[in-house]
Amino acid sequence: MTQAMPTPAEPAGLDFPLIRRTGYLLHKAGLLLMEDAEQALIAQGMRMRYFYVLAALESGLSLSQQDLSRLLNLDPTTMVALIDEMEGAGHVERRRNPSDRRRYILRLTDDGREALERAGRAVDQVERDFLSTVPEADRDRLRTLLGDLLADRWPRVIACE
């Protein structure tokens, strides 16, 4: 081949204007970090949405499947399959809500709580690794900046992908 081949290994050689955009960098950083986290969870037979549901149920509120669907922005039919999986793994229990027998009250089991903690540790580790190049002092600043950035968008912030 006589043509120069762009090598993805050296994109810096390409004048690719996107990589100078804060927005682009923000998107890529978030994406890479979440991919790492998902990968770490897959090693535990779990995905991020699974982790999200565990985290939501830890709150102790009496959440139904559709409550969770709305909260995490997942389709109710998707939620059925997810809760099926979690129930099969013994991490979640379905109990009928006595005051509205159409609904379940979903509860974390002890195994579920344990799985949540273990997953949380894995995600913590991924975050630490990912942020390791950022000086300690800047990490707080970064978190604060991101929090401010999202402050006026709370309704959409808690949601899967």
Added chain:
Amino acid sequence: MTQAMPTPAEPAGLDFPLIRRTGYLLHKAGLLLMEDAEQALIAQGMRMRYFYVLAALESGLSLSQQDLSRLLNLDPTTMVALIDEMEGAGHVERRRNPSDRRRYILRLTDDGREALERAGRAVDQVERDFLSTVPEADRDRLRTLLGDLLADRWPRVIACE
């Protein structure tokens, strides 16, 4: 309904541990920003990947479809349809590479360059709006932090989703 309903409008009321993670905030911020950008581009009949290809071709390198596939991490078959669309819109030209007639050399047309500029302005505007709550001085800091964060992952940074 007698049970308390969690209202996504007030997630702060939920003790949702994820929203205190820098990694989670980073992911959500990047996602929301990119959704806004995609929305702005859809108003121009364009998507982000379309914008990415325009931006890559602006470099002036002699890129083939598969060069672009590798660079943007898009499947070659997906690239066919995308370039079909771009060619149909008159933004890209396919010319056979005379030194290897299997390949094309893809070129931006004047219309394509114009579309790139217009899209770039839209994305700029989205970024400015999104970052408007961050003090001017912190914006530079944020960009620098994100750049450092990605510095050792360049091979994976230039890529669609």
Added chain:
DNA sequence: TATTGTTATACTCTATAACTATA
């Protein structure tokens, strides 16, 4: 009549396999 959970179905997106023309 409306809503929860559920199933079955359709749709979208992406990846796989096979083909052609070139090398």
Added chain:
DNA sequence: TATAGTTATAGAGTATAACAATA
């Protein structure tokens, strides 16, 4: 034999529609 582009096809993931139980 291998590669670029293409097409047709299969698969994963998601959304839509319809249903039973309950309100």
